[in-house]
Amino acid sequence: MKLSRGEKLFDWINIFVLAILTLFFLIPFLSVVSTSLVSGREYALRGLFILYPYRPVLSSYDMLLGQGSIVVNAYIVTSARVVVGTGLGLAFTFPLAYVLSKRRLYGRVPITMFIFFTMLFHGGLIPNFVLVEKIRLLDSFWAMIWPVLINPWWLLIMRNFMLAIPEELEEAAIMDGASPLVVLLRVYLPLSMPVIATIGLWYAVFHWNQWFDAAIYINDPKKLPLQLILRGILEYGTGQYSDYSGLAEMTELTDPPPAESLKAAMIVITTLPILMIYPFIQRYFVRGIMLGSIKG
Amino acid sequence: MQQPLGEQIRVRLEQDAPVFAEKKGFREAWRQIKRDRFLYALAALPLLYFVVFRYLPMVGLIIAFQDYDPFLGIGAMFSLDNFVGFKHFTNFFDSIFFWNIVRNTVLISFYKLLFGFPLPIILALLINEVRITVFQRTVQTISYLPHFFSMVVAAGIVRAMLTPQGGLLNQAIVAFGGEAQAFLTDPNLFRSILVTMDIWQQAGWNSIIFLAAMATINPEMYEAAAMDGANRFQRMWYVTLPSISFAIVIILIFRIGGMLDAGFEQILLLYSPSVYSVSDIIDTYVYRAGLIGRQYSFGAAVGLFKSVLALILMYMANKVAQYLGQEGLW
Numbered sequence: 001m002k003l004s005r006g007e008k009l010f011d012w013i014n015i016f017v018l019a020i021l022t023l024f025f026l027i028p029f030l031s032v033v034s035t036s037l038v039s040g041r042e043y044a045l046r047g048l049f050i051l052y053p054y055r056p057v058l059s060s061y062d063m064l065l066g067q068g069s070i071v072v073n074a075y076i077v078t079s080a081r082v083v084v085g086t087g088l089g090l091a092f093t094f095p096l097a098y099v100l101s102k103r104r105l106y107g108r109v110p111i112t113m114f115i116f117f118t119m120l121f122h123g124g125l126i127p128n129f130v131l132v133e134k135i136r137l138l139d140s141f142w143a144m145i146w147p148v149l150i151n152p153w154w155l156l157i158m159r160n161f162m163l164a165i166p167e168e169l170e171e172a173a174i175m176d177g178a179s180p181l182v183v184l185l186r187v188y189l190p191l192s193m194p195v196i197a198t199i200g201l202w203y204a205v206f207h208w209n210q211w212f213d214a215a216i217y218i219n220d221p222k223k224l225p226l227q228l229i230l231r232g233i234l235e236y237g238t239g240q241y242s243d244y245s246g247l248a249e250m251t252e253l254t255d256p257p258p259a260e261s262l263k264a265a266m267i268v269i270t271t272l273p274i275l276m277i278y279p280f281i282q283r284y285f286v287r288g289i290m291l292g293s294i295k296g
Numbered sequence: 297m298q299q300p301l302g303e304q305i306r307v308r309l310e311q312d313a314p315v316f317a318e319k320k321g322f323r324e325a326w327r328q329i330k331r332d333r334f335l336y337a338l339a340a341l342p343l344l345y346f347v348v349f350r351y352l353p354m355v356g357l358i359i360a361f362q363d364y365d366p367f368l369g370i371g372a373m374f375s376l377d378n379f380v381g382f383k384h385f386t387n388f389f390d391s392i393f394f395w396n397i398v399r400n401t402v403l404i405s406f407y408k409l410l411f412g413f414p415l416p417i418i419l420a421l422l423i424n425e426v427r428i429t430v431f432q433r434t435v436q437t438i439s440y441l442p443h444f445f446s447m448v449v450a451a452g453i454v455r456a457m458l459t460p461q462g463g464l465l466n467q468a469i470v471a472f473g474g475e476a477q478a479f480l481t482d483p484n485l486f487r488s489i490l491v492t493m494d495i496w497q498q499a500g501w502n503s504i505i506f507l508a509a510m511a512t513i514n515p516e517m518y519e520a521a522a523m524d525g526a527n528r529f530q531r532m533w534y535v536t537l538p539s540i541s542f543a544i545v546i547i548l549i550f551r552i553g554g555m556l557d558a559g560f561e562q563i564l565l566l567y568s569p570s571v572y573s574v575s576d577i578i579d580t581y582v583y584r585a586g587l588i589g590r591q592y593s594f595g596a597a598v599g600l601f602k603s604v605l606a607l608i609l610m611y612m613a614n615k616v617a618q619y620l621g622q623e624g625l626w
Contacts, residue, residue: 010528014425018435021419025439025500028453031464035456096342099335106328111339115346121607123353124599125579126586131353134370147349150342180334209446212561216587227448231565234452260461267452274444281444282437286504 036060036264043258060257060265070221070241071229071269078208078226081144085207088145090200093155098188100155101162112156119152125216132217143217144225148210154199161195162188201277201284208273230270234263360384360597366590384597393581401577404558407491409551415499417544420506421532439500451565454493455480486571490562509543510536546617553613556606578602 003011037056046054064071099105100112123131128147137143165188173183189196211227218224221241224232232240237259257265274281329336362378372378388394419439426432442450457464458479466476479485513536521531560579567575576584578598586595 007528010425011427014422015428015431018422018426018431021422022435022438025442025496028457028464028496029441029445032453032456092342092345095338099339102332102335104328105332105335106325111343114343118346118350120610121354121603122350123355123357124596124603125582126592126596126599127353127356127359128349129587130356130359130364130366130592131349133366146345149345149349152346152350184338205444209444209449211446211448212564227446230452231448234448234455260456260459263452264456267449267456271445271449278437278441278444282440285440285444 032264032267036261036268038258038261040255040257040261043261057255057257059255060261061269063257064238064262064265064269071226071266073222074224074226074229075269077141077223080141081210081225082204082207085145085148086200086203089149089151089203090196092150093158093199094189094192094196095184096150097155097158097162098184098192100159101165103163103167115152115155129216138217139219139223140217141223144207144210144213147213148206151203151206154202158192158195158199162192165191198284198287201281205274205281226270230266233266238262357596357600359593360600362593364593364596366592380593384594385601387594388598388601393576393585396573397576397578397581400575401556401558401579404487404490404563404575404577405555407487408494408559409548409555411491412495412499412502413548413551415495416502417506417540419499420503420510420540421536423503423507424510424536425528425532436500439503441500442497443501445497447561447565450493450497451562454489454566458489480566481568481570483571483574486567486575489566490559490575493562493566494559505547506540506543509540513539542620545620549613549616549620550610553610554606555609556602 034052034056037058037060038053039055039057039059042053042055066072100108100115102108105111122128132138132143132147137146169187169191170183173187178186209227211225211231214225214228215231218228221229229241356373359373361381361384362373363380364378365372423432423435426435445453455463458466460466460476460478465479470476479489517535517539518531521535526534556578558577558579560577560583563575563577563580564583567580579602582595582599582602585591586598589595
């Protein structure tokens with residue numbers, strides 16, 4: 001098809017506008033990455049730079065990720081949170097989604113309503129805090145797991161997926177002498193793998209990024225996840241963690257990085273795993289929107 | 297996908313309807329329950345989660361009507377002596393903070409809607425018109441990215457942009473002969489920063505739903521329009537936009553329904569006492585006065601006020617959506 005002049009002009013303007021918008025989305029993060037690579041010496045000479053350092057250095061990363069550093073510790077805490085939170089989340093979400101997908105189940109509507117209502121109304125900050133306090137989860141790793149174990153929205157999405165699995169499969173398996181447990185594990189589990197992978201990834205990203213619960217439930221710096229160490233460094237600098245070796249060695253460096261570079265490096269460290277699995281994230285999250293969710 | 301949006305937004309509860317027809321008295325019910333005991337056993341633990349961590353806090357809201365003392369046992373929560381009726385609510389309504397935080401909540405949400413709602417639509421329209429697939433993919437990939445940053449990371453990036461100690465924006469201002477500004481402590485700028493950050497983080501992601509709606513438009517519509525001599529812009533304006541107008545209206549309604557969530561985490565991470573006057577919202581007030589200030593009962597009362605209002609708003613949004621022919625969320 002031959003394009004008219006007007007059509008070509010339209011295309012070029014469109015591409016130009018989109019390119020500008022794309023830069024608006026990209027530049028803030030890029031500039032943080034480049035700030036993280038600035039050395040103290042270069043900072044003294046030039047100030048912080050708009051796009052790239054002349055001689056990028058990794059001293060900020062060396063400092064933050066040194067032996068025994070609180071950052072390394074927080075990485076372990078967050079990783080544990082992601083693994084346990086995702087594993088238990090799926091272990092609780094999948095069976096309930098399966099049960100709710102059984103059309104013959106007596107009381108299915110009230111049970112679904114019971115779950116759905118929690119999406120519209122909740123106790124709020126204070127009652128949740130009082131609950132966690134009363135069941136003695138304060139300052140415990142499990143305070144980051146149990147209160148957010150199941151996401152009701154995702155549960156219902158998983159159920160919708162399983163509603164589409166034909167019931168004849170179950171009947172056939174039972175005819176062949178399979179027990180209900182075997183039906184669940186050998187028939188429904190393999191068929192549900194796409195939705196389990198999708199929602200598992202959602203749980204993983206959620207747990208990696210979640211921070212507010214730890215902010216109110218956890219005091220011990222050794223139990224804090226990465227996001228909160230980042231927050232601490234952003235708002236008060238690294239000084240508060242000087243009790244933890246690794247960060248304390250700053251003064252021994254010949255060319256200590258500027259404070260802004262340290263903050264930027266901490267941002268990059270916290271985001272790196274998200275960036276590494278971003279291709280998967282993008283695919284699975286976009287698929288999720290088609291599966292029936294709108295993340296508000 | 298002929299009716300994509302309804303499928304996408306709704307949680308399909310009406311599919312459950314046939315179950316009611318099965319009701320044949322107590323004995324039949326019991327027979328069915330016994331038959332499916334395996335299923336109930338499977339559901340028990342996950343349902344216990346909802347009871348403990350979703351419904352117990354609702355029961356805990358009774359402390360909003362008490363003078364709750366965290367050092368007393370659980371028994372005190374149910375003892376009649378501690379009830380004070382609506383004292384905390386009237387204290388809240390009479391306090392000098394009330395109008396300010398309600399105004400801030402509504403205004404910040406309103407600005408986010410006013411500026412943040414049209415942009416994803418425009419973005420989707422532009423992306424939809426790109427003919428070079430690689431460019432299209434790249435734009436989408438980059439524009440979705442900030443959505444996956446945690447709020448702490450996103451706020452950190454905004455701080456890094458705006459800091460007077462060599463932040464990108466201040467460097468640009470200085471380079472053009474201006475003076476570095478402390479953006480985040482300026483009450484005149486703070487709400488604009490919140491709105492801009494919200495657009496940066498969510499606009500790309502929010503465009504997906506409109507792109508999905510555009511993907512369902514029948515190509516014959518464009519061909520017919522082209523035959524009638526419509527140029528590209530006219531096709532966009534008279535074919536694409538009307539075809540997704542229903543999606544636009546429905547999403548707008550639900551955004552309005554969720555208006556009381558003005559961005560708690562975002563504000564908590566960026567604000568400071570010098571901008572409380574323009575940025576303190578209901579949620580941040582509950583956090584500071586209730587949790588940090590340890591006025592649990594008062595905080596619970598303010599939180600309950602918000603939850604009830606939010607429920608009513610969502611209910612109304614759903615009614616409007618149903619009225620417009622959408623089946624609504626429930």
